[in-house]
Amino acid sequence: MGDSATVQPKKKPRLGVFKFASCDGCQLSLLDCEDELLAVAGIVDIAHFLEASSHIEKGPYDIVLVEGSITTPHDAERIQEVRRQAGILVTIGACATAGGIQSLKNWADHEDYLRCVYARPEYISTLATSTPIADHVAVDFELRGCPIDRHQLLDVITALVGGRRPRLASHSVCLDCKRRGTVCVEVAQGIPCLGPITHTGCGAICPAYDRGCYGCFGPAAQPNCDSLADHYLQDVTNAESLLPLLRNFNAAAPEFQQASDRVAAMREPNP
Amino acid sequence: MSKSRSIKVEALTRVEGEGGLDVTMNGDVVEDVKLSIYEPPRFFEGFLRGRPLEEVPDITARICGICPVAYQMSAVHALEQALKVEITPEIRRMRRLLYCGEWIESHGLHMHLLHAPDFFGVNSGIELAAEFPDEVNRGLRLKKHGNELLEALGGRAIHPINVCVGGFYRAPKREELQKLIPDFEWGLQAAIDATRWVATFDFPDFQREYDMVAMRHPDHYPLNEGRIVSTSGMEIDVADYEQHFAEHHVAHSTALQSLRTGDQSSYHVGPLARVNLNRDRLSESAKRVADETSLETPCHNPFKAIIARGIELIHAYEEALTILREYRPFRPSRIPYEYQVGEGCAATEAPRGLIYHRYRIDENGKVTFAKIIPPTSQNQRQIENDLRAWLPHVLQDDDRKTAFDCERLIRSYDPCISCSTHFLKLNIKRAD
Numbered sequence: 158m159g160d161s162a163t164v165q166p167k168k169k170p171r172l173g174v175f176k177f178a179s180c181d182g183c184q185l186s187l188l189d190c191e192d193e194l195l196a197v198a199g200i201v202d203i204a205h206f207l208e209a210s211s212h213i214e215k216g217p218y219d220i221v222l223v224e225g226s227i228t229t230p231h232d233a234e235r236i237q238e239v240r241r242q243a244g245i246l247v248t249i250g251a252c253a254t255a256g257g258i259q260s261l262k263n264w265a266d267h268e269d270y271l272r273c274v275y276a277r278p279e280y281i282s283t284l285a286t287s288t289p290i291a292d293h294v295a296v297d298f299e300l301r302g303c304p305i306d307r308h309q310l311l312d313v314i315t316a317l318v319g320g321r322r323p324r325l326a327s328h329s330v331c332l333d334c335k336r337r338g339t340v341c342v343e344v345a346q347g348i349p350c351l352g353p354i355t356h357t358g359c360g361a362i363c364p365a366y367d368r369g370c371y372g373c374f375g376p377a378a379q380p381n382c383d384s385l386a387d388h389y390l391q392d393v394t395n396a397e398s399l400l401p402l403l404r405n406f407n408a409a410a411p412e413f414q415q416a417s418d419r420v421a422a423m424r425e426p427n428p
Numbered sequence: 429m430s431k432s433r434s435i436k437v438e439a440l441t442r443v444e445g446e447g448g449l450d451v452t453m454n455g456d457v458v459e460d461v462k463l464s465i466y467e468p469p470r471f472f473e474g475f476l477r478g479r480p481l482e483e484v485p486d487i488t489a490r491i492c493g494i495c496p497v498a499y500q501m502s503a504v505h506a507l508e509q510a511l512k513v514e515i516t517p518e519i520r521r522m523r524r525l526l527y528c529g530e531w532i533e534s535h536g537l538h539m540h541l542l543h544a545p546d547f548f549g550v551n552s553g554i555e556l557a558a559e560f561p562d563e564v565n566r567g568l569r570l571k572k573h574g575n576e577l578l579e580a581l582g583g584r585a586i587h588p589i590n591v592c593v594g595g596f597y598r599a600p601k602r603e604e605l606q607k608l609i610p611d612f613e614w615g616l617q618a619a620i621d622a623t624r625w626v627a628t629f630d631f632p633d634f635q636r637e638y639d640m641v642a643m644r645h646p647d648h649y650p651l652n653e654g655r656i657v658s659t660s661g662m663e664i665d666v667a668d669y670e671q672h673f674a675e676h677h678v679a680h681s682t683a684l685q686s687l688r689t690g691d692q693s694s695y696h697v698g699p700l701a702r703v704n705l706n707r708d709r710l711s712e713s714a715k716r717v718a719d720e721t722s723l724e725t726p727c728h729n730p731f732k733a734i735i736a737r738g739i740e741l742i743h744a745y746e747e748a749l750t751i752l753r754e755y756r757p758f759r760p761s762r763i764p765y766e767y768q769v770g771e772g773c774a775a776t777e778a779p780r781g782l783i784y785h786r787y788r789i790d791e792n793g794k795v796t797f798a799k800i801i802p803p804t805s806q807n808q809r810q811i812e813n814d815l816r817a818w819l820p821h822v823l824q825d826d827d828r829k830t831a832f833d834c835e836r837l838i839r840s841y842d843p844c845i846s847c848s849t850h851f852l853k854l855n856i857k858r859a860d
Contacts, residue, residue: 178468181444181844182493182586188541189585191572195565198554209541210552211441211835228468258490261475283469304493304586362583366590367598371486373587401480406490 170318173205173218175239177225177232178259178287182304183250184208184224189307197311200318216242220317223296226252226287228259233284233293240294245317248290249310251303255375256409258303260287263409289409298323303373303406306358326357329377330370333361342369349389349402354380354412375407382416396423432459437831440838442542442552444494445845449834450680451815456823461815462680463808463838467845476798481507481789482593488785488800489587492844494537497530497578498778499800500591501652502785507593509772510789511765518758519595520652521751526581526591527651527776528748532615533574533585534779535699535737535744538842539626540567543734546836547629563625566618570741573608573615577748580604595762605755612752616745620717623738627721631731634821636814638728639693640701641806643777649709649743650702650777657705658695659726666775669784675801683845686806694809697781698841699736700727711746714739730814730840737842767793778803780842804843811841 174184188209190197204214221243227233240246248254256263263286290296300313309325316323330352334341342348342364350369352361356377363370376382382403389399403417437449445467452460472491476484484503489496501523508515515523540563541553550556557564575585581600582588590596638659645654656672657663664672673695675684688695703710704726707718718725718739723732773786781803788797815834822833 176446178470180490180493180496182490182496185444185493185586188537189571189575191568191575194568195554195557203552203554207439207441207446208444209442210554211545211832212551212555213439213441228470232468257470258472258475258487259470262471265475287470303490304584359584363589366583368589368592398480401483405483405487 169200169202170219170244171204171214171217172201172314173216173221173239173243174208175205175221175223176207177223177236177253177290178228179225179250179252179257181208181224183253183302184222186249186305186307186310187222190311193311197314201314217244218242219244220314221246223248223253223290224250226256226259226289227293228284228287230284236290236293245297246290246294247298247300247313247317248296249300250305251301251373251375251406252287253290254299254301254410255407255413256287256289258406258408260409261404262287264404287409300325301356301374302358306360309358327378328357329353329380330355330357330359330361330364330374333357333359334364337361337365339364342367343393347393349394349399351385351402353385354382354416369402371402371405372413373406375410376412380412382412383419386416386420390420390423396420397425400424433827435827435830435834437835440835440843440845442545442839443843443845444492445843447843447845449815449831449838451819451834453819453823456820458816458819461812461819463812463815464680465683465808465845467683473798473800476787476795479795481511481787481793481795484787484795484798485591485593486587486589491800491802493586494534494844495530495778495780496587497526497582497591498776498783499785500588501527502774502776502778502783502800503787504591504593505652505774505776506772506785506787507789508765509774510770510787511593511768511772512770513594513763513765515595515763516758516760518599519761519763522581522596522599522758524648524651525748525751526578526588528744528751529574529577529581531574531740531744531779532748533571533578534842535741536567536571536574538779539622539734539737539741540564540571542842543737543839544626544629546839563622566622570615570618570622573611573745576611577608580608592762594765595760597761599757599759599761600755602755602757605752609749609752612745612749616713616742616749619738619741619745620713623717623735623742624721626734626738627723629734631729632821633729634731634818635728636730636817638696638701638810639688640696640704640726641782642697642701642705643775643782644706645709647709649706649711649740649747652776656775656782659701659704666773666784669773669775670786673784673801673806675805683805683808685809686801687809694813695806696730696810697803697806698733699740699779699781700730700733701781702777703727703736703739710739711743713746714743717742730837733840733842767791771797780804780844781807802844804841804845807841807843811838811843
């Protein structure tokens, strides 16, 4: 492809990594590129990456990786400043792209917390919701996964350094199982699996380990969530069991949110 | 006061998660030390309520991307106690193997990329590689082996998918584990060399009086089971943990701080505590290198935790190698169970120290209560106390230099701030 020819050796792009509400796992993926880490450090100038370096440079940054979701008023302001300092802003992981597991509180406010009061007023500075970065600022590219796949991260970084727009596949995990030769856990064992509606990237590992996909890479392109849910509700499971499967690490991704809300409405009313 | 002086570290670096440090001095007197943890709370214990118990290992893994296995192991053992599930020796062995993978990855990372740079006045492992390319590359390769083991047995390195209540979704094929053996044979020797290297570092002469707390098991170096012991002579069952340790909320932190009940004293958990309390349970090579590096036990110099991490790295390689060599695929890969109302707790040894989980479940297999106490919240007060003692040694005119020396001490604990923060509790009162 000759991409490296477009890299300007004189001035390396400045990379910034910023963290919001998250587990650190997605930025750790960069340090987990053990074979490539020193090479990456050779093509970008790591200007702000608190987990890896005490060397902190002020912005602006050419490429910014953002991990985590927005859950506090302070972070809602901080992301604006990060955006101002960012040339290209890439969100990495389910927290940054879909609100993460902590977005479960978005529902708790309605279904549970309405009947509850906080005993500790000092926590009031926390927002009632966990929202993806794109709800707050313009995002140039989203990298999915809980956690992201480090090879995809390397692809994105090398593309951006080379001045290309990253191109990643957006088909479903289901297709990856076929490629991998994994016998379908739903067809063969009746295990509910989100593979047909989940974004590729993990390598279809769960079915290869005899369990159903639980959707940690979020929705694939144009997923037919309702059709899959109806199929499972008819033949495989009930709404009570299907709901938590649809509402976990990417609960607030619009396609999964709509699907889980629909299934929630089908549950037996509480006695 | 005109002599009042404030030293601030806005953002701690080379730690997992984000926090800061505030020190107030009056002349040479340390008035206040606050390890501020400003990570946003994520309320795990709140939203675990009502979830199917099968999801707990997957959900709690997301508390920490660096030590997900610690959460998964603690969760499954606690839930199995609640369900009265007895696991087989094969499952038990595989869980130790998985934990070895996490220790190798986490210790390899901390020793080489996060902590070692402090001893050479450089900003990062990447900068350190310019001076010590072979050592840093060796460290990266060691770390990679940990990840490869996690991938083979757990499905992936960060947030493994193969752990379930009762065991594993699938036992690995023999060749999936056997292919790791050559790398682990190289790694055992490399871990020994890496430990010898860090033992030559120039350590500040700083001794503390610690009450060190770790697990102890009759036959093994502690990972998943044992009783909880301390250098002050405490020895308790895990079930009694909450009678001896309690969490406190302080205003400057979104993490709770744990103290001993009774005298409200701080305590120290982590590799140094484990080696001090379990040196006789180390593998042969680890024991030999511990003797050879003249790591005195009990060692009460927090900066020497990097040597303890090295010794545990050797142990983890040696134990993993034994299990890998003997491995045969096993059945059942998981023990079935029936839902019942119950409660269970478990403690395990995360790379950074003791971690404790307690759950209640209902007759439909739903979680009704969760309590999670990670290692960093237990070390938090100890770190603050250490800083009070350390500051007089490092006070200089240049606040930045002083701040750097403080950060060094904090980093020796390998604090995981993402972990410690999640567990801000939702205290809910039902308004009937």
